[in-house]
Amino acid sequence: MSKFSKWILAIILFASIVYEMPIISAKGETIIINTKSLNVRSGPGLTYPVIGSMKKGERAEVLSTSGDWFEIKSSSRTGWIASWLVVSDVAKGLTEKTVVSKVNALNIRTEPSLSAAVIGQMNAGEAALSTGQRGEWASIVKNGMDGWVHTAYITELQESENSQARTENKADSKSPEQFTVSVDALNVRKEPNLSSKKVALIRKGESYNVEEVDGNWVRLSLGKKSDGWVYSFHGTLGAKNIVDSNAVASNKKVTVLTNGTNIRSSATTSSSIVTRANAGEKFTVTGEENDWYTISLPSGETAFIAKWVVSTGDVALTEQHDKEKKTARVPGTLKGLTIVVDAGHGGNDRGTTGMQGTDEKLLTLMTAELLSAKLKAAGANVVMTRESDTYVSLRKRVAISQQSDADAFVSIHYDANPDTSISGFTTYYTHNNQKSLASAINDGLASTITLRNRGAQPANFLVLRENRQNSILIELGFLSNPSEERILTTEMFREQATHGIYQGLLNHFDAN
Secondary structure, three states, X not given: OOHHHHHHHHHHHXXXXXXXXXXXXXXXXXXXXXXXXXXXXXXXXOOOOEEEEEEOOOEEEEEEEEOXXXXXEOOOOEEEEEHHHEEEOOOOOOOXXXXXXXXXXXXXXXXXXXXXXXXXXXXXXXXXXXXXXEOOEEXXXXXXXXXXXXXXXXXXXXXXXXXXXXXXXXXXXXXXXXXXXXXXXXXXXXXXXXXXXXXXXXXXXXXXXXXXXXXXXXXXXXXXXXXXXXXXXXXXXXXXXXXXXXXXXXXXXXXXXXXXXEEEOOOOOOOOEEEEEOOOOEEEEEEEEOOEEEEEOOOOOEEEEEHHHEEEOOOOHHHHHHHHOOOOOOOOOOOOOEEEEEEOOEOOEOOOEOOOOOEHHHHHHHHHHHHHHHHHHOOOEEEEOOOOOOOOOHHHHHHHHHXXXXXXXXXXXXXXXXXXXXXXXXXXXXXXXXXXXXXXXXXXXXXXXXXXXXXXXXXXXXXXHOOOOOEEEXXXXXXXXXXXXXXXXXXHHHHHHHHHHHHHHHHXXXXX
C-alpha cells in the first residue's frame, strides 16, 4: 500500500470514529420529556417548523443526534427535540426550577448566544420554568415557547418561593388565555403558516382570546364566530386581566434612552426646548398626545417627550449587555456587525406609484426582506424598521438605528420623476462620514445591476441628517419610467440589487 493510500485510509477511519461517537452514545437510549410541553420540530434547530408536541413524562427512543438535538421516535411521531429539555430514563431526583426576570425587556433567544434571534421577552417579575443551563445561559419554557435567557438577568427561586411562584403564576403555566398585539399591525391568517390566506388585520394594543397554541402560532377568537392564526412573537401571551387604566397611567414611567434628549414645551419638534435629559433618567407619564408623552418634571412643570426616544419601564439592560459583549468582526463576513435595514414608506404612506400601478411601499419591503436574509447569512445582526405594511415615522426609524447601535443604516426606496424618461439608481448621503459607505454600496450595486449609475450624491434626508450612525439611502431606480418599472418589479432585479448592497457593505467594512 502506498504512503498516500495509508493517509487516505487513516483520514477515513478517523472521520468515521468522530462522526459516529455522538450517535453511538445516544442511539437507542430512552429519554423522558422533562418539561410541561415540548415542541417536536422537522429538523435540529429552533428555526425549523414545529410538527407536533410532547407532554411531560412521555418517553421516546433516540434515533440519532445533531449537536444539542435528538432525532426521536415515539408512539405517535418522529422528529427532532431539544436535548436540554429531556432526561435519560435512568436519571433520578430531578426537580423543576422557576426563574424570575430581574429586568424589563429581557430577551428570549433561539440559541444561547447574543447573536441569536430574539423570539420574545420577559418583564421584571415574570416567571418561567428553567429546564437547563449552558454556560451563562438558561433554557426556559414560557407560555409553551422554549428559548434561552442570560443568567445575569434572572433569579432562581428557592423551594419555598418556588412553590408560591407556581401558585401565583398558575395562569402563566397553563395555556395562555389572551394575546395582546405589540406591533403596529399584524396579519391574521387562516392556517398557522406565512403562506396561508390573510383573514384579518389587527392593531397594536388590541387583545384577543386565545383558542389554541401550536408551536409558535396562536389561534385567536376574532368575534362573530371567526378566528385565525398569528405568529406569537408579535405580541404577548398571558392570562386575562382587568386593569384600572387610570391607575396604570398614573404609575407609568418612561426611561430616556440617549444623552441630550430634548424635552419640549408642546408635542412637536418645532416647539421650544424646556430642558434636556440623559440616558437612564426616568419621568412619570401624565398623558399621551399622538407620538408624544406628557411628563412631569422634578420642578412640577408639565412637558412633552417623544415616544421614539424613550422606553417604558426600566431600560432594557439586556441590550446594554449585548453591546458590551459585541463580538469582533471576522474579515470577509459581516459577523459582529449590526445593520438596520429600513424599508421605506409603509401603511398609509404608499410612497410613489409606478406607471403600471406598483406601490413603492410594497416593493421596498420585499427588497428589504431579501436583503435581510442575505445579511443574516453573512453573520450580521439585522434589525428591520418594519416587517409588515405598517407606518413608521421617520424619527422612529432614526431612533431604531441609534438604539440598536447600528454599524450601518440602509434605507431602501424607489424613485419617481415627472419626466418619465429619467432612469437609474442613486445612493445618497448627508454627512461627510457617510460618503465612504455610500460610495462602497453604490459601487457594489453597479457591479450587479445594469441600470444607469447616477452615483453617490449628497442629499438632505431626515433619516440621514438626524442619524448619528453611519447611514445611507438608496433609490433603486425610477418607477415613473415604464420600461424601468418592468425591470424593478422582477425577482431577478431584487436578487441582483440585494447582492450588490451586500457586496458593498462587505467591501466597506473590509476596507475600514
